[in-house]
Amino acid sequence: MADTHDLDNVAPLPERGPLPLPDVVQVDATQPLRFSPKELRLLKAQTGRAFTELLVDEAPVLMVWFKLRREGWPELRYADLEDVQIEIGGAAVVDPLNGARPTAWPDSVGTGG
Numbered sequence: 001m002a003d004t005h006d007l008d009n010v011a012p013l014p015e016r017g018p019l020p021l022p023d024v025v026q027v028d029a030t031q032p033l034r035f036s037p038k039e040l041r042l043l044k045a046q047t048g049r050a051f052t053e054l055l056v057d058e059a060p061v062l063m064v065w066f067k068l069r070r071e072g073w074p075e076l077r078y079a080d081l082e083d084v085q086i087e088i089g090g091a092a093v094v095d096p097l098n099g100a101r102p103t104a105w106p107d108s109v110g111t112g113g
Contacts (some may be wrong), residue, residue: 030090
């Protein structure tokens, strides 16, 4: 049985022009990042870099690559994202130590009065 982790099993991509992509792509940093082993091999073949290296150096681009592949651009190449603007959104993280105190308690609870 062939080693499924070998990059030789990933067919080389044919030459083609860049894909027409959206000018701006929104990603939500609070959503889980989902990927398949095949996608990891494709990333390695397209970039020559390990997933962990891309995750540290280019996490927003990586998120857009996965998102667009799932939204209808299965032939997307990492290099196609050079001119795409990335908008990162998500729920604001609230620091519980710097926020206002809960309003469920009357003022007398904190002061004794």
